[in-house]
Amino acid sequence: MNKKLRFALASAGLLLTAAIWGFGFVVVKDSLDYVGPVWMVAFRFTIATFVLTLVYAPKLKNLTKKIWIHGLLLGLYLGTAYILQTIGCNYTTAGKNAFLTTIYVFLVPFFAWPISKIKPRWFVILCALMSVCGIGLLALNPGDATTIGLGDILTLVCGIFYAIHIVFTAKYAQNDDPILLTVLQFFFAALLSWIFAPIFDGAFPQGIFHGRVVASLLYLGIFSTLVCFVLQNVGLKYLPSAWAALLLSFESVFGVWLGCLILGEELTGRMILGCVLIFMAVVLAQLLPEIIDRKLKSPKSNC
Secondary structure (H helix, E strand, O other), rough: OOOOHHHHHHHHHHHHHHHHHHHHHHHHHHHOOOHHHHHHHHHHHHHHHHHHHOOHHHHEEEEEEHHHHHHHHHHHHHHHHHHHHHHOOOOOHHHHHHHHHHHHHHHHHHOOOOOHOOOOOOOHHHHHHHHHHHHHHOOOOOOOOOOHHHHHHHHHHHHHHHHEEEEEEEEEHOOOHHHHHHHHHHHHHHHHHHHHHHHHHOOOOOOHHOOOHHHHHHHHHHHHHHHHHHHHHHHHHHHHHHHHHHHHOOOHHHHHHHOOOOOOOOOOOHHHHHHHHHHHHHHHHHHHHHHHHHHOOOOOOOO
């Protein structure tokens, strides 16, 4: 497979990931009436671990001490991010929770700098800022955008852990099997969540046996977790982490669109502008490097 086709397929995989996560907002909103947020994280990662282990059981014989350590670290980053995000959602609005989480889009290029030894170019920072502004227009209501509370702080820290997770996934996936990395990080994220769920959410939720909740958890575990993180981990093997973060920021666009389509939520002009900004950020992130590099290589004009 040539490099351009591999790049296109990996990018398409991350866009599909963003779409599945976008629909996940609808699913989670419905299920939180029956299951506490940390219990939900525990169940979704447990389901994902179980299914992926069954599918790729023969691969497990290739586990090494190095992959175990990398999987442990990624699982702790990922589990911590999800726990902080879901707890934070109880103390802030859903819009602010979604917006503040996406600070990872801006942080990834800077967190990747010490590892890749490549300084972020100015247009990467510009595109990241455009994407964050677009997500703000999508997610924030004018009345709740200025106050900072406990939920907002927890969500900001969650965004930092997401950024760390993306950067180190991209680093480890270069040499490790991305499927094995995914299995291990699911396992350790699930283990972390099972430890903290009784502390933050109380006793085992009886609402787990509700038919709609079972269907929701299967979607979150198989599609929103297993499928998405396999696609993300494979994609990060072939894509720059900053570009991957921009593609994943489409999660908010799909979330708004599906919320309007399924839940009948209103789509305002401000939200449309936010979608346009995110789309422009992704397009510019792809086009600007080619335009700039072409100008640098072309002979100087006599004008």
